[in-house]
Amino acid sequence: MSRMTAYSNDVHRYVDGDMSAAEGEAFEQLMVAAPELAAQVELLEKQNAAIRASVEAPDMQLLAQMSRAAREPVVAGLWKVAAVLAILMVGFAGGYGASALSRDQAMTAAVGHASAAHSLYSVEVLHPVEVPASEKEHLDKWLSKRLGSAIQAPSMAGSDYKLIGGRLLPSGQRAAALYMYENTEGTRISLYAERRDGRASQTFEYDSLNGVSGVSWGEGEWTYVLVGGDPEVIKRLAFLVSGELT
């Protein structure tokens, strides 16, 4: 088998950027020793450039219009369906995957509630929260009273997320709080807080259910769950938030 045949796939993967940095480097070294591979790569790169050059540029104004339209509220009724589905999914999943088995039930329940509430309310265009961030003082007072212990909405200062507001949630016979945050991209994440009996584990636990990521942890008499958005971002923000809550 010639080198050309042996590395045929690699040539395509290299020019299409489908190699990891290490693979790419190794292939570049190989090309030094194998000029026929280098020639082939050059050829395909020229071909790619010619193809791309043959494609005209879009009217960016038109695209901007389309993406603005995409941000407009979508048929409200659909979200109700989504909400029901979200609750059902949490129910069927029976908690939060295999790791839930080794965790205490209160924490598992909190993660389920948080994820269901986030799925339900984060898509809400008009009423994502009951009390908006503009009335933060009232929000903190009200939720502290209803939850039976002082709690303040973390600001998430140091991240690009801003508080939208909060709402009261049922959690069994008790009350829980849900704070919602949004970044400039319109991505929303929620912080769920619930009082608990006894001390919660302070370990940060990461979970993902139906594509919704969540990080849960305990702090004093509270159980917290941060849900939504990108897993890496959520993990980073959880540390930021826990610093604010301590």
Add this chain to the structure above:
Amino acid sequence: MVGFSGQLEAALPSLWRYAFSLTRDRSAADDLVQDTVERALRKRLLWTFGRPLKPWLMKILLNLYRNQLRSMGYRATVPLETMPHEQAGEAHSTAASAEKMLELRDVEKQIAQLPPERKEALLLVVVGGLSYKEAAKTLDIPIGTLMSRIARARSDLKAPEGATPKLRRVK
């Protein structure tokens, strides 16, 4: 990773370029992207939060494009000269036609003559900017199949201009 709207906005230029490369028509590309956005919004609930949106959008666009072709009564045909490459797993030597490649003046015309499957695959990666994994998912084919379609498309493109159908490998 950003949310639905953010990802949608970021994907629009690639979607448009892909649509244009398939149709070679600005207003057809505008319409395809517009229809893709509308459909994506209607189906937004089916999109799982946190999942990359671009491959999904590309798939919607590709389906719309294929439906259009069908309703126009277009029938996908495979040009004769591509037949010799059909053997599975065949490696494609490309260096031999290096000179021919440099004569690639009418890349547009050559792309138009590619079999639809190869054209869609090659353009999805080169113009649409998808990774092999994403492109394979978009087209609902294994990565190996995707790579062989891309390799074949590339060797088709390097056929000398004005080549007439050859049946040279028929024995």
